[in-house]
Amino acid sequence: MERIRNFSIIAHVDHGKSTLADRLLEFTGAVSRRELKEQMLDTLEIERERGITIKLQAVKMFYRAKDGNTYTLHLIDTPGHVDFSxxxxxxxxxxxxxxxxxxxxxxxxxxxxxxxxxxxxxxxxILPVINKIDLPSAEPDRVKRQIQDVLGLPSEDVLLVSAKEGIGIEEVLEAIVNRIPPPKGDTQKPLKALIFDSYYDQYRGAVAFVRIFDGEIKPGMRIRLFSTGKEFEVVEVGAQTPKMTKLEKLTTGDVGYIAASIKDLRDIKIGDTITDAKNPVESPVPGFRPVKPMVYAGIYPSEGYTYEQLRDALEKYAINDAAIQYEPETSPALGLGFRVGFLGLLHMEIVQERLEREYGVSIITTAPSVVYRVRLKSGEIKEIRNPSDLPENWGIVEAIEEPFVLLTIITPKDFVGNIINLCQEKRGVQQKFLYLDPNTVMLEYHMPLSEIIMDFHDKIKGLSKGYASYDYEFLGFKEEDLVRLNVFINNQPVDALSFIVHREKAYRRARQLVEKLKEVIPRQLFEVKVQAGIGSKVIASERIPPLRANVTAKCYGGDITRKKKLLEKQKEGKKRLKQFGKVELPQEAFLAVLKVE
Incomplete structure (x- = not known):
């Protein structure tokens, strides 16, 4: 145990975590030059395309240090995006x-x-490391001062590296060995292991990645999961090196994987504790709480696909991603589908893309919404995941609460004015204004989560020319004056387009939404009315004029009454069409809710 070091690489998105992990694998000989490829630990195709880490990876390496000893290094490469915090x-x-x-x-x-x-x-x-020092625009001295002033880490402890060029990698490995302490624990105590990740293997079932705090685990042993009390027999243990490598056992201080013929990934919960079924520990590893989705959206099969195909695809996908939650729902406009809970907008985008790519279903996704809480006069509290679930009878509602987050923004000082205006527009309340250095400002706001998931990312990047970055964490629910905005197409309510909005913004949002829908809904052979309203009171309306077939084209001269007769006949037909005509809504119509200012 004295020669084990467990460490993680943490950073903002795109600061070079995966590249540094590649260099560490190369330097320690875990991967030969022939096998090495960029983003070695990013195994999903979508991760490699976007250049971001979505799934964390645990890998075991061996490093012969300058003191002559060989150390076992367990690296856990983490995602950087706020959705996977x-x-x-x-x-x-x-x-x-x-x-x-x-x-x-x-x-x-x-x-x-x-x-x-x-x-x-x-x-x-914490080992502070400054990466990309080989770039012409690098300012290591300025960043060193920032690390000291903002995070309170001594500037002399900061290491300078270029992960791409392989500069300073040995110094990082030496610092890991010398500065990070070995794990504590007792091999004689009953088994206590923390699950920090999992994935599904079609041959071995659900596989859990664990860190052993006490005791040891080997094949043939019966284990118990703390949160559910379910018991399983261990079939295989091992570690990633970075290939899956079987081991005889995992002991105190080790990081590795456990396969125990667990059929459903949902039995394995991130943060849960595994213990010995015969001799269990009394208390789990602290800090476990179930993952709660923050954003919900409706997913429906698009034309040419059935509800059953979508259900099968979601079931298979959920085996690989325990963070999503879904339940069936019906929409008068879109038919049978599912209400799906995601960790955030990026997570939603990835789920949508993987469903279409890996499981071959084409889907329509409704505009995302957050979870609202409704306090009824009876004292009951209801969670609202779909705007259409909001009670129609306002007499029974005492208050509606929406989720608020603590938003942290770091931006160059030149863009501060624009960003403060944006945050005020989004109903944010400023908590902190701090200069990190003469050119960089940190702002903190309390803000409704619903305002962030709309178009906040695009706007803040636009206002700051891409330089500002932000992160948020959930604070709790707060009472606000909210209403449901309903959308009607030819007097038919389209519940998939309805959303909950602050009363002050309802009129402006309704106006912009109907104008946007007028642009994206294709013209029909009959007139289409697009309306938005609070309850049944219409507050904004637009008309999409009909296409006109040239029925008089065959008339060469002759009496005008003949043309009039043909046009009257067409008018009658259009009336009938309007009565029975059904408007096909493109995916852009559902995304229009997101695009309104």
């Missing part, structure tokens, strides 16, 4: 140290600060 916190709980990576050109950004505080909460030893 719970996964990051569980990964950090499995470590004794963290390499905090900061880009030499960008400096400290929002997720750098958020992940730093997560590591501090877990009481980890």
């Amino acid at each position: 719970y996964e990051v916190s569980r990964a950090l709980a499995a470590c004794e140290g963290a390499v905090l990576l900061v880009d030499a050109t960008q400096g400290i950004e929002a997720q750098t600060v958020a992940n730093f505080w997560k590591a501090v909460e877990q009481d980890l030893v």
Whole structure:
């Protein structure tokens, strides 16, 4: 155990975590030059395309240090995006140290600060590392001062590297060995292991990645999951090196995987504790809480696909991603589908893309909404995941509460004015205004989550020319004056387009939405009326004129009454069409809800 080091790499998105992990694998000989490829630990096709880490990976390496000893290094490569912050916190709980990576050109950004505080909460030893020092625009001295002033880490402890060029990698490995403490624990105590990740293998079932805090685990042993009390027999244990490598046992301080013929990935919960079924521990590893979706959207099969095909695809997908939750729902406009809960907008985008690519179903996704809480006069509290579930009878409602988050923004000072205006528009309340250095400002706001999931990302990047970054964490629910905005197409309510909005913004949003829908709904052979209203009171309306077939084309001269007769006949036909005509809504119509200012 003295020669084991468990550490994680944490950073803002695109600061070079995966590249540094590649260099560490190469330097320690875990991967030969022939096998090495960029983003070695990003195994999903979508991760490699987008250049972001979505699933964390645990890998075991061996490093011969300058003191002559060979050390076992367990690296846990974490996602950087705010949507996967719970996964990051569980990964950090499995470590004794963290390499905090900061880009030499960008400096400290929002997720750098958020992940730093997560590591501090877990009481980890933090190694500050500045990456990309080979770039012409690198400013390592400025970033060093930022790290000292903002995070309170001594500038002399900061290591300078270029992961791409392989500069300073040995110094990072030596610092990991010398500064990060070995794991604590007792091999004689009953088994206590933390689950920090899982995936589904079609041959072995659900496989759990664990960190052993006490005791040991080997094939043939019966284990119990703390949160559900379910018991399983261990079939295989091992570690990623980075190939899956079978081992005889995992012992105290080790990080590895356990396969126990668990059929359903939902039995394995991130943050849960595994113990010996015959000799269980009394208390689990602290900090477990179920993952709660923050954003909900309706998913429906598009034309040419059936509800059964979508259901089968979702069932298979959920085996690989325990974070999504789904339940059937029906929409008068779109038919049978599902209400699906996601961790955030990026997670939703990835689920949608993977369903279409990997499971071959084409889908229509409705505009995302957050979970609202309705307090009824009877004292009952209802969670509203779909705007159409909001009670029609306002007499029984005492108040509606919406989720608020603590939003942290880091931006160059030139864009502060624009960003403050944006936050005020989005109903944000400023909590903090702090200069990190003469050119960089950190802002903190309390803001409704619903305002962030609409178009906040695009706007903040646009206003700051891409330089501002932000991160948020859930605070709780707060009472607000909210109403449901209903959308009617030819007097038929389209519940998939309805959404909950603050009363002050309802008129403006309704106006913009109907104008947007007028643009994206194709013209029909009959007139289409697009309306938006609060309850049944219409507050905005637009008309999509009909297409006109040239029925008089065959008339060459002759009496005008003949043309009139043909046009009257067409008019009658259009009336009938309007009565029975059904408007096909394109996917753009559902995304229009997101595009309104």
